[in-house]
Amino acid sequence: MRPEKVLGISIVSLHVLYVVILFLVGYTTVATIMASLPSGPEQEGGMPFDLRLEETEAGAQVMTLAFPVHNEGLLPVDIRVRVRLLNQAGVVLVEEESSRNIPPGQSEGLELTFTISEEKLEQVSHAGARAEGMIEYKTLYGLVSASASLQMAAAELRQGGE
Amino acid sequence: MRLRVRAIVFPTIILLVLAVIPNVLVGLVPAEAVEMLRQVVQVDLRGMVVVVASLGVALAALSFLKNTWEKWSWVHLGSSLASEGGWLFLWLLLLGVGDPSCLGRITRALEITPLAAAQGTLVVDLRFFAFFLIVIAGLTVVNILLTFNVARRSRSEPPAPPVHPLKDKPLDRSDESPPI
Numbered sequence: 001m002r003p004e005k006v007l008g009i010s011i012v013s014l015h016v017l018y019v020v021i022l023f024l025v026g027y028t029t030v031a032t033i034m035a036s037l038p039s040g041p042e043q044e045g046g047m048p049f050d051l052r053l054e055e056t057e058a059g060a061q062v063m064t065l066a067f068p069v070h071n072e073g074l075l076p077v078d079i080r081v082r083v084r085l086l087n088q089a090g091v092v093l094v095e096e097e098s099s100r101n102i103p104p105g106q107s108e109g110l111e112l113t114f115t116i117s118e119e120k121l122e123q124v125s126h127a128g129a130r131a132e133g134m135i136e137y138k139t140l141y142g143l144v145s146a147s148a149s150l151q152m153a154a155a156e157l158r159q160g161g162e
Numbered sequence: 163m164r165l166r167v168r169a170i171v172f173p174t175i176i177l178l179v180l181a182v183i184p185n186v187l188v189g190l191v192p193a194e195a196v197e198m199l200r201q202v203v204q205v206d207l208r209g210m211v212v213v214v215a216s217l218g219v220a221l222a223a224l225s226f227l228k229n230t231w232e233k234w235s236w237v238h239l240g241s242s243l244a245s246e247g248g249w250l251f252l253w254l255l256l257l258g259v260g261d262p263s264c265l266g267r268i269t270r271a272l273e274i275t276p277l278a279a280a281q282g283t284l285v286v287d288l289r290f291f292a293f294f295l296i297v298i299a300g301l302t303v304v305n306i307l308l309t310f311n312v313a314r315r316s317r318s319e320p321p322a323p324p325v326h327p328l329k330d331k332p333l334d335r336s337d338e339s340p341p342i
Binding site: 002003004007008010011014015018021022140143144145146147148150152 | 281
């Protein structure tokens with residue numbers, strides 16, 4: 001076979017492969033996001049995570065963030081969640097991270113639990129203290145990724161949990 | 163497919179896919195959704211459709227040129243290379259959601275209305291697809307040059323001498339009577 005014919009067939013095959021991979025990644029991403037977003041009348045318009053605040057007898061606060069992730073796609077996905085609390089000077093008071101590899105068709109819950117002592121809670125209550133959250137999504141064995149990070153006043157987070 | 167048929171069919175398909183269908187589809191998207199996309203992730207959907215439609219017209223014109231001229235002509239070569247560049251630009255534009263220079267790495271500031279004090283950033287990394295496209299485009303350019311070279315060489319070769327039906331026919335003496 002002539003070289004330009006061989007090259008032509010290879011290019012067509014690469015185009016087909018490109019479209020197949022694009023479809024797999026697109027389908028997995030859309031299906032995972034749609035399945036993981038809150039649904040139902042009681043959760044409509046809510047955030048895609050559950051936040052609980054409990055107080056211990058010693059006066060410390062136990063904060064639990066739960067992210068349910070349902071992989072309804074065709075490729076495995078990696079999810080990483082990180083939450084940090086910083087005081088007004090930008091010093092990290094609390095940092096927690098959790099990650100999971102979720103095979104297709106399975107559901108996993110990512111849960112972050114951290115305890116904020118009374119002393120740290122005092123620092124968090126000041127104006128200027130902030131909370132940072134980051135969620136990272138990877139698929140196609142890490143070749144395609146998306147991440148969303150959010151910074152907000154820590155006081156607002158406390159109001160959200162109450 | 164014959165050259166003239168291809169010169170009509172391919173540009174028509176390109177115009178339909180890139181100019182007509184996106185305009186119809188964007189007309190069906192509710193105005194609130196278009197506005198939400200613009201505010202939350204700074205994607206100007208209508209602007210993108212205009213750019214894609216303009217590229218569609220240019221690519222259809224290049225496809226017409228490419229399919230009208232023979233493979234050995236310089237016009238075919240030029241239009242093929244320009245067409246490949248146009249397609250690569252279009253794909254990078256779509257991957258970069260309106261910004262082809264980001265090569266598939268999109269960074270957007272998020273504006274979340276319920277949390278007024280919140281600041282967010284969204285980063286989407288599609289560089290794998292951009293790299294894949296650049297590899298395909300590179301191979302396609304090589305193939306265009308190779309095809310042009312082969313077509314030009316086969317055109318410049320002198321045609322084979324015509325075979326005379328009687329003169330060049332080997333003599334068949336089987337039915338001849340043996341010499342006395």
